[in-house]
Amino acid sequence: MTVTPSLKWGLIGLAAIVLSLAQAGLFQQDLFNLNGAPLLWKFIVASVHPDFSPELLQTTFNATLTTLAYAVCGTFFSLILGIIGGVLTSEVWWLSFGQPSRFWLLIRGFLAAPRAIHELIWGLFFVNIWGLDPLTAIVAITIPFGAITAKVFSEILDETPRQPLLILLNSGFSPLTAFFYSLLPQAFLNLLSYTFYRFECSIRSAAVLGIIGAGGLGYEIFLSLQSLRYEQLWTFFYALFILNGLVDLSSAWLRRQLGCSSRLDLNLQQTKKKQAPKDIVRRRYFLLLPVSLALLALCFWVINPDFSKLWALRTQQLLGQFVRSALPPDFSEVPRLIPQAIETVSMSVLAIAFSAFGGLLLAFPAANNFFLPGGLLNSNPGKSANLLPQIMLLLSRAILLMCRAIPAPIWALVVLFVMFPGILPGAIALGLHNLGILGRLMAEVIENQDQRPLEALKAQGTPNSLIFLYGVLPLTMPRFVAYSLYRWEVCMRETVIVGLVGAGGLGRSLTEQLSSFDYRSLIVTLGGFLMLTFLVDWVSATARRSLR
């Protein structure tokens, strides 16, 4: 038997997980701190009687609005950056101007750095400059998200079929006209779909940014967790669930209306997509624009950021000061960085393993086309008295929502009730948060899966367990793996934010150096972190390509 790519990568993955577990000290030291168990119990019990006093509800409402506003404004600006950057870094744009140069590759490379640094680090950096102005939160979201959006947009543009563009170009249209009349309309749905997905991510980031003091739900949650007021904490949690749930639902609904079923297409083999009727699609566009503009205006009004600070003299002075104090880099810390780098990678590996596994388990009951009456694996069609599948669907979706709505650092603080600080609690916290995101993506993969091969298996009398084994699993697994690998890259960046609450790794040094203004070491740590992220991206991309 030959060694297939999947076997090879499977073994590599397994080895990575075992090594990371060893690194996390699973086999040697005490991990659990049972003294914190009563506190955890108190925390859990508080979930059934949250604080619904009028004052707190008012606070909750304001905080929710703030978080939403950060997300909306952040998405807006990163969309603008993303469009400009995406067009400028796409190969096809330069091609339509007849530029053979590799200029686009250069800009693409330039955008990799802002992308690799987590919002939270950007936030901590700008807090040093602007203080706790809403501007800090918005810019902290805009910079990395703008760069990510630019990258994805350029990829979408480059992967859109070019034939129509070339036809227009060859028949003498100006490049700009040709671009806007052929490529953009073709790519539009994909771009829009990705924008919705970005918005969902922005909501989560806006909550995380609260933790550094930027206000909103994350901030309130952090405060009540620190002061042990769990009843209040749960009120904020519930607000966060509702906000996340509503955003995810409306984004899914909009995408369905527009006929783009998957939120982020990782360009595997294209599955046959169900297309929505075109005329419906066109009617909805017109509604979308005024609604989002109104929302945007409302959000600017709510948080009222002080944009003048962007070009204020003081900002320039502080930035100049930062540059001066960061140079020359201080390499004395490097020996300490290497073990931390290994810790960081281990944490990301464990986090993604945990969330991929959990996401996989929850994705099947959370998908709406399997166990429900009329679903493929429902064993007694016709008899719909059995409510179990519906209950499982709701329950698993609720768990997924809860996991992804609560920011990873908050999960970390909760896990630290019963575990000693280290990379394992950090990994669990990251894993819990990403589990919610991955599980949902996977459920979507299952829902969009071509059912016909499964029906063929069913038609020849195959029992459900074997339909699952020979049909569902092999058909969905490549996408699951691709999503998990993609999410691993994200986990790697997010190790920083659990580092903030003491989970170790490079993230901890980064936040320490930031808050002690040790910029010369910071630059070195950041450089190391960037190299690590690129390494992880490269491994992930290589694995995805060879598993395609």
Place this chain on the structure above:
Amino acid sequence: MDLPAPVFELKHVSQQFGQFSALTDISLQIYPGERVALVGSSGAGKSTLLQLLNGTLRSTQGEVWAMGRNLSQLSSKRLRQIQQQIGTIYQQLHLVDNLRVIHNVNAGQLGRWSFLKALTSLIVPLETETAIKALSQVGIAEKVYERTDRLSGGQQQRVAIARVLVQNPIVILADEPIASLDPELSREVMDLLRNLAQQTHRTLIVSLHDVDFARSHCDRIIGLRQGKVLFDAAPHQVSPDLIADLYRLESHR
């Protein structure tokens, strides 16, 4: 003459999709060893009829009997037992693309395999001789460890047939098995299906767009038009006029 019990019997069967009526009041019997062609224009209801026969669709009205059982009255376990005796080859192949050929062929036996055996076989393929024998019967034995989506359309069609061979059913249903094949391959596949049915005395029901193949390879032709049986006769009784009637456009009625 004393006829054997029919393999399939439809009693006043209608199939509704919402308001739309895909099949109306179909009654017919199919006997062991018959080779039946279903012909009719696109949308006439051929695929729907085949789905009713293999139990993946439940008729909205009337009764579908297979091997002496009323399909709509069976428990899901009993239904599966009947379905193991019915092999279906689909219009759009319906293979699991990213599994290797061997697993797609072995899938034909899943009705008989235990979970453990099926799981083991995914890791170390089992009963390879059976699979290879079936694959060599359809002429692609060398592709046994290839990934299925790397094969050409014609080769995939053969994998689908090999799967049915391994399943070893009493009845073979084929939904436009030659729709995507060139004339040469079409003939080979149709010959294969006919020989299979003849040699082992299996019943074959095949939907076709090509009436010539229906004549040359089957001993009974059922013409469907807008969900109704227009004719049901032996090939020599099906006149060119009848065929013209079958494919006449709706607007000319």
